[in-house]
Amino acid sequence: MPQLTALDAQFLNIETATNVANIAGLAILDGALDRADLQALLGRRLPYVPALRRRLAPVPFGLDHPYWAEEDDLDLDYHVREIGLPRPxxxxxxxxxxxxxxxxxxxxxxxxxxxxxxxxxxxxxTGLYTKIHHAAVDGIGGADVLAALLDTTPEPPTGREDPPPGMGEAPPGRDEPPPGQAEMVARGLARLAAN
Structure with missing residues (x-):
């Protein structure tokens, strides 16, 4: 049940309609890439990337920094999109x-x-544009995410269960769920009193 740090929460709080806190990268690939193939690759690799499996769990009344909760039903149709540019x-x-x-x-x-x-x-x-909120990863964490998702050689691993390079033999375990609403309020009030 990781809780956002003060700095990570700040990246959420600075956002406005005209100010975003996204970290992004653009890769230009030779040739075509199919959305279904990309989703299949992500499906195999996401167990190794906790930052991409977590959603925010806000504390009631904004009393404290949000927690991260593991998403049980990650919708790759939502997260992986495709668009086409007009010619040229x-x-x-x-x-x-x-x-x-x-x-x-x-x-x-x-x-x-x-x-x-x-x-x-x-x-x-083909372009591959990836954007991740700065509250979820920092610059080094973003590089780790890309390393887990992308192959470093033209010949990707052959087995479905092969871990990404440098990621170990088994994916990390699941996060503990965040505390319940009442406990979040109690912790938030205790932190307010301490501050």
Whole structure:
């Protein structure tokens, strides 16, 4: 039942309609990438990436920093999206599209990440734009997430159960659930009194 640190909670609190706290990356891939294949890869790799399996569990009345709760029914159809650029699909069009995607806030009722496959790039390329809320990962954590999700060689592991490179033999266990509403309120009031 990890609770957000003060710094992580600050990344949530600074967001407005015009200010977002997303960390993002854009990869340009040679050739095409299929959404179903990407979802299948994510389905195998997500057990190794706790940050992408957690959603916020707010404390009643905002008395304390939210907790992370493990999402039991992760909806990859929601989190993995695809769009196509109009021809010619040049870098300027891609930059404009990524700018629009990045400016949108993430849905706080779901795990705080989205991946977009961007089709129709010039030269037969495909874009892979990933955005994760800064409250869920920092810069180093974001690099760890990408390392778990992407292969480092052109030949990916052959077995369905192969762990991502550098991730160990077994995925980490499940998080304990966050405390119940009454306990969250009691802890929040105790922290307020202590402060």
């Amino acid at each position: 699909g040049d870098d300027r069009q891609l930059a404009e599209q990524v700018s629009r995607l990045h400016a949108r806030r993430l849905d706080r009722s779901r795990p705080l990440w989205e991946i977009y496959l961007v089709h129709n790039l010039s030269g037969g390329r």
